[in-house]
Amino acid sequence: MTAILELSSAVRTRRSDMGLTQTALSKLCGLSRATINQLENCTIKDLSLTRVATLLGTLGLSVTVSAPRTKSRPNPNTKSSALDIAARTSSVSYRVAIAADQLHEVFTTDNMPAIWSPHVFTLLEEAPVSLLASVVEELHTERGIERSQVWTRMRALARQLKSSRALWL
Numbered sequence: 001m002t003a004i005l006e007l008s009s010a011v012r013t014r015r016s017d018m019g020l021t022q023t024a025l026s027k028l029c030g031l032s033r034a035t036i037n038q039l040e041n042c043t044i045k046d047l048s049l050t051r052v053a054t055l056l057g058t059l060g061l062s063v064t065v066s067a068p069r070t071k072s073r074p075n076p077n078t079k080s081s082a083l084d085i086a087a088r089t090s091s092v093s094y095r096v097a098i099a100a101d102q103l104h105e106v107f108t109t110d111n112m113p114a115i116w117s118p119h120v121f122t123l124l125e126e127a128p129v130s131l132l133a134s135v136v137e138e139l140h141t142e143r144g145i146e147r148s149q150v151w152t153r154m155r156a157l158a159r160q161l162k163s164s165r166a167l168w169l
Contacts (some may be wrong), residue, residue, distance in 0.1 A: 004042055007052070012040040014059040017136070017147040018167075019155055028166055029058035060133030082134035089131065090123035107135065107153050108145055121161040124154060129167065 015025050015036075022040070026033040031051060038044035039055075049063070056062055080088075083100035091097035098119040106112045106120055124132070136150045158168035 004044075008040055008042045010061055011036070011055065011059065014061060014133070015040075018059070018151045019148065025055075025058065029055045031055060058129065060129035060131075062130070082131065082138040086123055086127065086131055086135050087119075089127055090119040093122065094119060103135075104139065104143070106157070107150055108139065108143070112157065117161060120157055121163065124158045124161065124168065125163050125165050 015022070020028070022033045022036045026036050031054070035044065035047070035051075036055070039047060052063060081100060083103055087098050087100045087103045090103070096115065098116050102116060103120075103123075106116055112120060132154065136147050136154075139145045139150050140147045155168050158165065
């Protein structure tokens, strides 16, 4: 797949999964809706790396330059899961910490015990979009939950908790 096709697909998919319109995304990242439309349709003539990085950062994505992929063995020193990191991130300021499995339940069911409201608010209001995107990807890959379903739940929680973050408006 060529770089522009890969970029186009990634932007369109993530934007759609997050439940954002092209207009909403353009407001979040400071690019025009026409630019996003042209990128998603592979008709854009030129787009600087700075603008690409800004757009991808808004979506919790990044550009990586690497050698062609080859099959490799899994790393035995695996990092913490995205849910673990998100749970720790959302619990920093609170006496009682939310666990990764409790955060999983909050993001995949309609059940959010009141005790976890401050944790979830903190996560949705302050965590980097890349962390939220990693949580969504983990729930999709490891638990088979549709990405758009998790983003929709996050958006609903953000609205319920009265988040002022532009991502959720």
